[in-house]
Amino acid sequence: MTVILPQSGAVAVDRGLLLGRLQGAAVRRPHVKALDLLFYAVFALLIGLPLALVLVQAVLPDLFDHRASSAAFSVRALAQTFASARVARSVVNSLALAATVAVTATALGGAFAFLVRRCRLPLRGAIAVVPWLVFLTPSYLKALAWALLMAPGGYLVQLGLPARVAAAFFSLPGLVFVHTLSLFPLAFFIIGSALVGLGSDMEDAGRLSGAAPFRVWMKINAPLIAPAIALSAIATFAEVLADFGMATTIARMSNFSVLTYGIYAATSDYPIDFPMAGTQAFVLILLVAIVVGADRLLRRQVAARLISGRSKPPRIYDLKRWSPFAMGFVAVITFAALVLPLGAIALRALTRTIGASLTWETFTLDNLAEVATSAGDAHAALLRSLGYASLAAVLACSLALLLALRLERDKAMRPVVLGLALGTVAIPGIVLGFGYILVWNRLPGFRDLPFPRYGEGSLLILGYVAAALPYCLVIILSAIGQLAPNLGDAARLFGVGPTARLLRLTLPLIAVSVVTALLMTFIHTIFELPMSQMLIPLDGPPAPTMILRYFNDEREGPASALSLASMVIAGGAAALIWSAARRMLFAGGATGSRRAL
Structure with missing residues (x-):
């Protein structure tokens, strides 16, 4: 015998389930707000504070004086x-x-x-x-x-x-x-x-x-x-x-x-x-x-x-x-x-x-060999740039993704953060690098932190992340803005948690934008000159700084070889990553919607 339940009972069950989940969301709201504040604080630390100190330095000229610091206002x-x-x-x-x-x-x-x-x-x-x-x-x-x-x-x-x-x-x-x-x-x-x-x-x-x-x-x-x-x-x-x-x-x-x-x-x-x-x-x-x-x-x-x-x-x-x-x-x-x-x-x-005329005797592979030799300074600089660029790309895109998800829900903070990000795009990199010197070399409370420290690669990576974050945020936020809100609502009603929604729903749908931001940051960071010049690590410079150093020392051969190797490796790595990402996306395209939940 088939028993048909009353429709009102089903509705009651659904309402009870929905109210329970909404109440659970309300209980978790303070935790979510704390995360929002954390992400906004990180964004302000990376970009807002250095730029603010640059402006403050102009009217408080003795604020960071190493002899006698003073917070007196002056237009001197x-x-x-x-x-x-x-x-x-x-x-x-x-x-x-x-x-x-x-x-x-x-x-x-x-x-x-x-x-x-x-x-x-x-x-x-x-x-x-x-x-x-x-x-x-x-x-x-x-x-x-x-x-x-x-x-x-x-x-x-x-x-x-x-x-x-x-x-x-x-x-x-x-x-x-x-x-x-x-x-x-x-x-x-x-x-x-x-x-x-x-x-x-x-x-x-x-x-x-x-x-x-x-x-x-x-x-x-x-x-x-x-x-x-x-x-x-x-x-x-x-x-x-x-x-x-x-x-x-x-x-x-x-x-x-x-x-x-x-x-x-x-x-x-x-x-x-x-x-x-x-x-x-x-x-x-x-x-x-x-x-x-x-x-x-x-x-x-x-x-x-x-x-x-x-x-x-x-x-x-x-x-x-x-x-x-x-x-x-x-x-x-x-x-x-x-x-x-x-x-x-x-x-x-x-x-x-x-200076010599171009004959077969003038051609050599010595300059490229210096870049390829593990004991050479050029080789070490290239490896540093590749490592720094890889870390900066992953960190910048990850932070931009999480921040974009928060901004998509928080409409009040969205214009503030996005306006600061777009304004930072127009700010010269040399100015942002100077701001990082003020924060991590002169500002009390920051200059004594064990990580990151001025003169170490960790601060340079942080500077790279700050320089790339606005671009990554704009790219990823535009992609997230195209997603219908009912996709997340449906996943939430089926009991899918925030992490699972991010990894199995949101990330596959915006994968092209994330990969684009990742590759753009990787390539841009390898050749980022202003931040590299302002925050040179004590253990050795990255490739852009080494290129200029060679050129200023009239060693154009190693400078050109390092430039050529950087372009070939960066372009080749980006092409391989993009090709692999395209194959994965197209391979999963037919079943992607079924796997989303």
Whole structure:
């Protein structure tokens, strides 16, 4: 006999079960709140406290004086900084360089974006990869490569470049040239996205009215993409202000002082000139804040909504007889921005000296052997960077994942933490590194902690984590924001605990974003120069610092070999990890939804 239970009884049982679980969740709420506070405290310690001390140092200049510490408010250091002719020259040089490169890089990136996104070119897909490769190459490696090319006896000078032209390179025009080739991908990404969304509706209307194509672009299309052009110029301006790679290489060789190198020089003195470093960092933060404010103001303006259900696809132009000229332009930019610098590094790594003519006798594997030999300093520096980068990537992604889960539930703290994270992205790495010196070398209570300690690798790893955490948080938080809340609610009702929900439900669904953040942090950390220079461990420097040390000691061969080995190993490891992750994700894709619970 079949017994049918009353429906009301089932509902009562379900209500009782649900109320019991909700009550259990309420009992656990203080524990959850304590975890939330812990994660927010860690985030504030990694990023908020160092940046706050940098700002405080500017108005409390004697706070970290090793002779007589004082918390007295004073604008003396700021007044001295603004009255200093050297600092004034650094500010003017930084602004002039940033403004010029903002114009040149935006123009070059916009032209490249137009050819790739709106013109029919051979190998257009392969050409679109070039800006990514240029963008991922660290600025100081590009600077070192161009120094090898343009220095007295450099490769281009050996090929017949006039010495007068090579000498003029180490000045403002040379810096503008290298910065432009280095940062045009930023304009390509921003303007290219606007060109893809710019349909042919208004363009067709203008042509039907009898306007010529050039007039259509000047009167219709150009105003529509003007916000993207302005954003590109602002972003490029901020990047040049914050750059440290060019500042410590070509700018230093050219005696062209900029703010980022001034901060590093003040912290490299013994004893450290905290007031000078702090006030210059304050000025740099102020300039970057003005730029970021202009960016935010521009984004708040009313923008044209170009994509709708009736939008026509963008018009792709057939250049016809102009196609060879366009391909020549693309080939020249690709060669100057990517092939020539990487070729110079590879060539110098495989030769005995830069001054001798290139014959078979000048080629050698000694430089690469020095990197591969376990007893060499270059080998140890490379291993340190790989180890530091691996630990920093795992720690940064793990912390970002847990923090993102908390922020997804805590809507009140989300704008605060996310705003600080996005603001940190715009803060120069040299400033964050100086903040870490203030916290872990001068701040009572922190400088005496056994872990991490100033002068040890543990603090450098912590700095790497702080530098990468905002990027990881933004990437992972955007992925978590796409998950429907009812997925977690359903798992909770079935009795799945928080750890199991994270490992078996959330993590598989956002695995692509987590792997992307992991690889980005790994590659970025291997080549992270500002933090590496500011927090050099006493037991030995990482690869970026060793590369610069070799170069400053006129040992370009080992510097190039270490650069080449770092790029090959980092790229190869990232490719292997991504390939393995893709195979695992695709293999588990068919059954992933069934395994989630």
